[in-house]
Each structure stands twice: as structure tokens, then as C-alpha cells.
Amino acid sequence: MPLVRKFNREDLEKVHEIASLSLKERYPKELYLSIKRAWREGFLVADVGGNLAGFICGIKEENMMSRILMLAVHPLYRNRSIGSELLKNFIEVSSRSGFNSVILEVRVSNTQTIGFYQKRGFQIIDRLDSFYTDGEDGYKMIRYL
Numbered sequence: 001m002p003l004v005r006k007f008n009r010e011d012l013e014k015v016h017e018i019a020s021l022s023l024k025e026r027y028p029k030e031l032y033l034s035i036k037r038a039w040r041e042g043f044l045v046a047d048v049g050g051n052l053a054g055f056i057c058g059i060k061e062e063n064m065m066s067r068i069l070m071l072a073v074h075p076l077y078r079n080r081s082i083g084s085e086l087l088k089n090f091i092e093v094s095s096r097s098g099f100n101s102v103i104l105e106v107r108v109s110n111t112q113t114i115g116f117y118q119k120r121g122f123q124i125i126d127r128l129d130s131f132y133t134d135g136e137d138g139y140k141m142i143r144y145l
Contacts, residue, residue, distance in 0.1 A: 001084050002046035002053055002087065004089045007036055011045050014052040014080040022072035025108070035059065035069060041093050042066060046073070046082045053077035058088040058094075061103065062140060068104040087120060095145045105131060105138040117141055 003070060007015065016029050035057045036043045043057040054073035061067045068090065073082045094102050106113050114124070122141040131138035 002048045002080075002085055004044050004046050004057075006040060006105065007032070007045050007055065008137045009033070009036075009044040011055070012053055015045065015055050017023070018052065018054060018072050018074045019070060021075055023070065032057070035055075039066075041097065042090065042109055044086055044088055044089050044093070048077060048080075048082070051077075054086055056090045057062055058090060059099075059101075060099075064100045064110060066090075066097070066099045066102050071104075083116065084120070087117075091143070091145065100145055102143045104141050106141060107132060108137045114139065114141075117143075 012032055013028055015032055018022060019027060032043075038059050042059060044055065045052055046054040052074070053079060054071075056071045058066050058068045071086060072082060073086075091102060104117070104122070106117065108127070120143070122143040124139045125138040125142050128138040128140055130136070
């Protein structure tokens with residue numbers, strides 16, 4: 001099992017690399033530092049033997065919700081339950097912080113990721129037209145805590 005811990009500045013390069021390898025959207029490095037400042041407890045990384053294998057980051061929303069902004073696992077570490085551990089820890093942090101639900105958005109074409117979240121108690125609650133920068137629609141998903 002990976003060691004899941006809070007993100008720190010030394011993780012920035014590796015987090016940026018994992019995001020670039022795993023996500024269609026491109027983000028400036030400064031964004032990760034802004035997310036950390038917004039809610040440090042909600043930015044977690046998975047360490048496997050001293051190597052950063054993945055991360056999850058989110059923010060506090062109104063109405064007692066947390067929102068997952070990104071979840072990514074390095075291609076070399078996929079299918080080892082790292083994403084599941086990161087999500088589990090994020091949900092625990094959200095619950096301890098007093099939130100009653102976790103929300104996220106996912107591309108409608110990303111059926112594997114949709115299934116991943118559904119297996120972990122998330123449900124689709126809305127379709128978001130042209131949500132992504134390339135015009136693709138997204139689904140809004142929620143898990144009640």
C-alpha cells in the first residue's frame with residue numbers, strides 16, 4: 001500500500017509530470033500551489049518506496065461539500081489500488097472536516113473513470129454541456145458522506 005500524505009512544495013514537479021501524463025487538460029504549476037493554499041488537507045499524494053505515484057486534490061465548496069479537482073496516477077503505478085487509496089483518504093479528510101458530500105466532474109467519454117467512481121459510491125447527478133476546454137461534455141458526480 002502506498003503512503004498517503006499531504007502534498008508539499010517538493011512534490012510540485014512530480015505532481016505536474018503525473019498530471020501531464022494522465023490528464024487531457026494542461027495546468028500551470030502555480031495552480032497546484034494555489035490549490036494547496038486553498039485547502040492543504042485536501043491535497044494528498046501517494047508515495048511508493050520514495051517515488052510519487054499519484055495525487056488527488058480538491059477544494060472546499062459551499063453547502064458543506066468538498067470538490068475533487070484532479071485525481072491522477074502515474075502510468076507505471078496504475079492498477080495497484082493507488083487511486084482507490086487516494087480517494088478513500090480524500091473522503092476521510094472530507095468527512096473529518098464536516099462535509100456531507102464530495103462532488104467532482106468527469107468527461108462523459110471517460111467510462112473507465114466513471115465506473116471507478118460509481119464502484120465507490122458516486123452517482124451522476126448532472127450533465128455539463130461543453131464543460132471541458134476542448135468542448136467535451138462532463139458529468140457531475142456526487143457521493144454523500
